[in-house]
Amino acid sequence: MDKKLHITILLSLAIIVFNRCKKPYEPPIIKTETHFLVVDGMISCGNNAVTKIVLSRSTRLGDSIQFAPELNAFVSIEEEQGSHYNLTEQGNGIYLSQQLSLDPDKKFRLIIKTTNNKNYISAFTEGKTSPPIDSLTWKQKEDVIISVNTHDPSNNARYYRWDYIETWNYRSIYSTDYGVNNGLIYVKDFLTQTDSCWRTSNSTNIILSSSVNLSEDVISDFPVAIVPQHTEKISLGYSILVRQYALPEKAFQYLRIIQKNTQQLGSLFDGQPSQLKGNILCVENPGEPVMGYISASTVTEKRMFIRNSQVANWHFAPSVEFCGVILTIPQNSTSYLIFDYPDTSFGPYYFVTGGLVITKKACLECTEQGGANLKPNFW
């Protein structure tokens, strides 16, 4: 009896101890304004270069909106003791300049005026000259690793940033000659074909390196991109355009913090929280945080192709799970070319005697995966 009672006490206690211990925490700051201006991009110098600046607002921690573009802002590049070059809005927070030929030996800054009548200016930043990319190389060790080589004989660049655009060719799962236009089946030509597509994607991380550890300004075989094995990217042909920028040291350190700032939270291998201090100032409220660091540089770029035949052991197997086929008998026998299957996610595959075999458009048309069906110019 005594023993039983004892155990009961133990149990109830343990539940109390380990229960009710976690509850949501809303930090006091989150109640205050957290929609800070974010300025992403850099001033492009050199011949006929277009400067692209993306303006957005930071969002609150608990918000489900992940990207809040800053619209209708006035954005301009100012050359020190020189002209202003206005950028034009392209929608979704993207602002582009005309083709300019800014002299990298000059200093520049960015001026922004937002719709809430706040003025933002960056510090004047000296233009940097990016040396040409000597070569892009790749090697395969299961995954394909693409590396960059460059050198600056003047030893001025030292701090580099790269980004890249990948383009690759892929095919639809099933090949068909037929398409549907206004409910009528037609035979596709090379402009409307959907068997072969080219998809393009931009790099999503910050790629930085420096030659400060070397006696000469040389970057040798620095890996910029990795193509994971067996992915669609080198299932047929793959092309990468690597763009190279030279950075001032301060901009490099700023981006280095962002680079190290992991996006995962609460795990064992988390980095220490980082505070960012860029070079953009709100004129009306100097204490207001503004994210981004504006620098100016010429851009050099290089393109490289990798064909599937060049890589070893590359087996891309698309999922055909949803690619079952259905035989339909046209209800309107006047024309077999009328396509009136009620589920519009289906499209014509091929004709059989007395009917049409249809399947999911996603299995028939490579454009459904987001690629373009026209061969790019450089291909």
Next chain:
Amino acid sequence: MRCCRPYYLVFALVNLLYVPIVSAQTSMRVNEEFNNTTFPDFVLKIERNTNYYFYYKIAELDTFKITVKAENMLLHDLIGKVFANTAFHFAIDRNNNVFINSRNVIQTTLPDQFFSGGQAESDSFEFNTAIPPEPFQNSARTGSRDNKLNEIGFKPSAIKKDRANIAGYVRDSKTGESFTGAMVYTDTPFVTAITNQFGYYSISLPTGRHVLQISSAGMKAASRQIMLYSDGTLNIELQDSIPSLKNLIVISEKKSNIRGMQMGEERLSIKTIKRVPVVFGEADILKVLLTLPGVTSVGEASNGFNVRGGSTDQNLILFTDATIYNPSHLFGFFSAFNPDVVKGFDLYKSAIPEKYGGRLSSVLDVSMRDGNSKKISGTGGIGLLTSKLTIEGPLKKDKTSFIIGGRSTYSNWLLKQIPRSDFSKSKAGFSDFNLRISHTINEKNSLYLTGYVSNDNFKLNTDTLYEYGNRNLNIKWKHIFNNKLYGIAVAGWDNYQYSISSKENPVNAFRLQSAISQGSLRTDFNFSPDNKHSFSFGLNSIYYKIDPGSFVPSGKQSLVNPDKLQPEQALETAIYVGDQYTINSRFSINAGLRYSMYNYLGPRDIHAYAKGVPRDEISLTGTKSFRPGKMIKTYQGTEYRFVARMLLSNETSLKFSFNSLWQYIHMLSNTVAMAPSDIWKLSDPYIRPQKGNQLSLGFYKNFKSNTIETSVEIYFKHLKNYLDFKSGAVLLMNHYIETDIINTRGKAYGIELALKKKTGKMSGWLSYAYSRSLLRQDDPLAGQSINEGRYYPANFDKPHSINWVNNYQISHRFTTSLTMVYSTGRPITLPIAIFYLGGSQRIYYSGRNQYRIPDYFRADFSINIDGNHRSKKLTHNSWSIGVYNLLARQNPYSVYFIQEAGIIKGYQLSVFGTAIPFISYNFRF
């Protein structure tokens, strides 16, 4: 010797408490005025000016006040006047011995037939002492009675004006356990000695008669009448202060805060510790420590503690000479020290003695008991989560004793009983084991063997298992050269390791391990030529070996790439010398120098970085390999320790101290993860030793005859090369850790107010501390400045803290205890916003440590019920019942942020989010 027997009989008649001493027979007259003088003072005065010696019971006469004017008065007449109309009788014998008694009429002469060999010679000491003279010098004696006269040393033919030394042990009369920090003192002359870790004291006094006062926490204060002839030994046994029926005032360490040289020191015995209620009813050293002024922790149930704005790795934690790297069990729910084997602790916050070094903030010296040297006994406890058993006793009576203690949890079993799936994966448990064998080879030599092993493992609602453990072993040899010089040599090995493993996903299953080991050798000597000087000197040497981390796959399916960080090793050697110099009865100083040298040793590959730019993997220029044993980098420096004490009055003192310290070992603590993934790192060519200077000033005043102690201490600290981390730094498995570490400057300052009442029905303490701890990153090669180079609060900066511990004794068997703790919430760096840059989502954080988590407040209550006090019982039982977190406040232990479905959410974790009742049963046999 032949005359002694009859004298024995005489005093059997009178009272054994009266011990006569003889002086030359003259009749003297007294010229003195007494105004409200206590009887002991009266006696002192008379004894000083005449040849009379008094014998009386102190207990009967210490409050007896005398107001009388004696003009050329015979002593007989004077005493007759003093005791007229009182219950006291007196008698004076031929040898001018005065006997006072409340019951008997005293006969000072014996019937003639008692003497067969005629009259004792009056000028001979030998034949007139009541106690047969023993060769005191050769075998230590134990003075055990307050009123008995203890003769020390060889009697000279005539008493010369000279000084002599008395040394010995202060021990428990029942268990033979020695007392550390007990005060042995005399009021005239004003001389104080404090027992060392072995309970050994050494005091020099003018030859002649003295009253030695002895006090130790939780023990009945005692005094010894001594007659000092020459150097000798006097062991003192103290009695337990079992509350008597008349609610006797327990005098514990009364006056010691005023008279002692210690400053910023907290000393608590296990008796005091056991009175403070703690969760699950288990007496806990760390929990009690956290109620002391100037001691805080980062959060509830966190590892370690912070002293005066120092980090947790700046505390040297010693458990009978063993360095403990993690003093906590179960995320800090329990401390690593089994209360049943602990004697007490000393915490040095400001005046750190020169014999300690290697840490900046504090030294916590926890001492273990030697074990009962008189009989086999044991203690045990059954609590809700833990059980413990300790057995101790003599292996050879009064020569060799042992104590073995163990604790274990049964919480794993408990968690399995809970019918909720959340807990089925949880697991939490610990065990620890202590062993100590003390062996007295002879009067001069003793050996001590101490071992400690602890193990911890827990898993809370996840599949990640955390395990850690301490292992310590040391052997100590103590040699007493003579009364004035003793030496200690200790050889020890300490180890701490932890591992984190996860098997949730067989493909990613991993095991992460890290370990630190140290082998140490130390010698300490203490030389007290006289009461003016007490020198200490010695040599300490520690060899460190750290395995910072290995990350290995766990299980056959795991595809984790194994990774191992290079081990590192170093040798730290220090020599020190110090002197405690009593300039006069009011002013004394303690000055010490410690010279330390540190060698960072191979084998190791050291990365080299481009000069003049921030250290970064990108600025790496090469790697240099060093052979085993090769000195890679040497640091050395002198540390200064200085304390001065000025006694303003009997109950007031002023103390000043200055300390400088160096620290060569650092802890890298990941404050982001809620896991004990702390890594120890040695100073290397890039990570310089931390240096700290502390200046403090204290004012101490006691009230109500030293039963109420108050103190005010202010301090200012300056830190150099304190480690903090760059933004985005990753601490685990980082091969380039030096690129993520920055050296900061720090300052800490504060004021501590304390009010303590250690005796009486109501006892306890109230303390308030204001303390700030600020850092500033000024390393030009950091590549980034934290908070734009301004001072920012350290992780453990908690400006206000208030602690109140209140014990109330209702009766002999019932004691209640109430504790309240308040502190400012600790600072955190908050994620404020999310933004897109460079193609990905990024998090924007506030300035480092610019916000604080909610304040902490907790109240606990407990009742201790002792079994009856019949001393002949087979076992003594006690119950402890109470409630932890009485107000059920949800104090946040940690605040953390995780990404859930792309949205960042904040959570606060309260470890004890509700009131927790507890009950535990303790027994002693």
